[in-house]
Amino acid sequence: xxxxxxxLYSSLVITxxxxxxxxxxxxxxxQVITHTPPQNTVMLRTQIKAIYLxxxxxxxxxxxxxxxxxxxxxxxxxxxxxxxLELYPYQFxxxxxxLSYSGFGVKPTVVNNKEEMLLKIATVPGAIxxxxxxxxxxxxxxxxxx
Amino acid sequence: MYxxxxxxxxxxxxxxxxxxxxxxxxxxANNLDKLSIGGFVSQGVVHTSDNQFFDENxxxxxxxxxxSLQANYQLSSSVKIxxxxxxxxxxxxxxxxxxxxxxxxxxxxxDTTNMGLRLGRIKNDFGLYxxxxxxxxxxxxxxLPQSIYLDILRDTITASDGISIYANHRFSAGNLSxxxxxxxxxxxxxxxxxxxxxxxxxxxxxxxxxxxxxxxxEPPQGDWLISLGYSDPTASFEQELASTDQIGVTxxxxxxxxxxxxxxxxxxxxxxxxxxxxxxxxxxGFDLYIPNVPEQFQPDFxxxxxxxxxxxxxxGQWRYLLSNELTFMLRYGRFVSDNxxxxxxxxxxxxxxxxxxxxxxxxxxxTGLNWQISEHWRxxxxxxxxxxxxxxxxxxxxxxxxxxxxxxxxFAIQASYSF
Numbered sequence: 001x002x003x004x005x006x007x008l009y010s011s012l013v014i015t016x017x018x019x020x021x022x023x024x025x026x027x028x029x030x031q032v033i034t035h036t037p038p039q040n041t042v043m044l045r046t047q048i049k050a051i052y053l054x055x056x057x058x059x060x061x062x063x064x065x066x067x068x069x070x071x072x073x074x075x076x077x078x079x080x081x082x083x084x085l086e087l088y089p090y091q092f093x094x095x096x097x098x099l100s101y102s103g104f105g106v107k108p109t110v111v112n113n114k115e116e117m118l119l120k121i122a123t124v125p126g127a128i129x130x131x132x133x134x135x136x137x138x139x140x141x142x143x144x145x146x
Numbered sequence: 147m148y149x150x151x152x153x154x155x156x157x158x159x160x161x162x163x164x165x166x167x168x169x170x171x172x173x174x175a176n177n178l179d180k181l182s183i184g185g186f187v188s189q190g191v192v193h194t195s196d197n198q199f200f201d202e203n204x205x206x207x208x209x210x211x212x213x214s215l216q217a218n219y220q221l222s223s224s225v226k227i228x229x230x231x232x233x234x235x236x237x238x239x240x241x242x243x244x245x246x247x248x249x250x251x252x253x254x255x256x257d258t259t260n261m262g263l264r265l266g267r268i269k270n271d272f273g274l275y276x277x278x279x280x281x282x283x284x285x286x287x288x289x290l291p292q293s294i295y296l297d298i299l300r301d302t303i304t305a306s307d308g309i310s311i312y313a314n315h316r317f318s319a320g321n322l323s324x325x326x327x328x329x330x331x332x333x334x335x336x337x338x339x340x341x342x343x344x345x346x347x348x349x350x351x352x353x354x355x356x357x358x359x360x361x362x363x364e365p366p367q368g369d370w371l372i373s374l375g376y377s378d379p380t381a382s383f384e385q386e387l388a389s390t391d392q393i394g395v396t397x398x399x400x401x402x403x404x405x406x407x408x409x410x411x412x413x414x415x416x417x418x419x420x421x422x423x424x425x426x427x428x429x430x431g432f433d434l435y436i437p438n439v440p441e442q443f444q445p446d447f448x449x450x451x452x453x454x455x456x457x458x459x460x461x462g463q464w465r466y467l468l469s470n471e472l473t474f475m476l477r478y479g480r481f482v483s484d485n486x487x488x489x490x491x492x493x494x495x496x497x498x499x500x501x502x503x504x505x506x507x508x509x510x511x512x513t514g515l516n517w518q519i520s521e522h523w524r525x526x527x528x529x530x531x532x533x534x535x536x537x538x539x540x541x542x543x544x545x546x547x548x549x550x551x552x553x554x555x556x557f558a559i560q561a562s563y564s565f
Contacts, residue, residue: 046316046366047257055314055323057224058255064223072521073470087368090467091412097284102269102277103228103246106182106218 030080032143035127042144049085054105067108068129076132180220187213188282190560196551199538200237211235224252239336264310272375274408282562287514287528291461292537293479294421298340302379306331320365327358348385375406398431415467422460429453455484477512481536504552508534530556
């Protein structure tokens, strides 16, 4: 009886672990996307951060960078801030309050959903954004973070 | 009212020319996405238990209305123009100002370095909060820590007309940003009263350009930052002598030199800020004389005041995010007018007008709450407990009769709508 319970218990644990693993592998990592023709297929994390914090406003070839974000309560916005920029969402919000009201920076453009994000990235030259799923689209390039 | 008209005199032509420039740009639909606008409106209520800090009378004041309108226009990939007009009814001061209007030219942009120039009226990035000290949604409390962000000296630090160079360098060990600004700040009537009190009438001007310098270092993870700022404002004074004045004051000059160290640490649900300032102050001139009496018959007066001191100020602030919408804040700050006389006793003993020792320092405990109701609406609520009046009678204020209470409190609530 005791043995049966332990084996039941261990199989339950194994199932749970498998479930968790499959859930986490399904959970999509947020990826940075840019408009093609590409600036770079590989970008430094520090550079992405500088772009999203308004410090870098031009691509190295001199063209204008247009920055897109999702709504601040969108889960993929939150994961982008935490995982890619390595900041807390409140830091990002406060930094932009400071930059935009002093004229030192121009706020990123907010889009409502990932479909709109893809459309903007595909059509606006110099655009940068992020998405939590890999959808291939003409004019959209996925960036590898170094 | 006169003040308002005088300010509009500068503001209106500036606005008008801005509008003229923007009409043909905006009327072309292709240009619309190059334009972005923003702003806010806010209204608050302040209750001051004693002393004259906010409004003419103690007690409750509704004279806390602020509004701004701001616009950016991208002229080319590297040049943009930004401006903001601001209306501010803040206790005793009512003003409409061109808060900033500048051309921003980003002349270097590589994978690791950015550099640019700003030209025009530029906000001063001094300390953690000066840049947005008048923006309700971008400050930690309605009243910034007064030990560092003295409202009575705000003219010298708010913005300057001049030129600024800025840069950002990214290394694997972290991120270095710096800027150097060279310009003239704008003097308002408020500065004169703040420094000399209401009894002496006259004009302040800015004899020399002020230099503002700031370096900021952040590690790659961005969980803390440290910055060092420097500024050296000067102000010179010339009395407006009335025919009834029994005694006159010769022209004089103030020089400040300020070093400000700022530190901020960020955790998931809280952040901690510490700022420490050392300020050197000196003055020249300000000798007393009897009007219409030849020099050889003038008695040998001591100067009205002679400043040569070093003073330190600091505050520590802890903010805790109770939820995404609610932030709780605790702060302690201290200000002294003179490091050699921290409790003001030497000053009080030597004072001919019986100025109290507590007029030379201030200790402040503040607690507050921000409630971000929605993306646009926010409410701020706070209480300040003060010991001493150093922050409201800082320098030489001849008349301290309005600030008679050693212990005093300030309570404030403000609602703001930002867009």
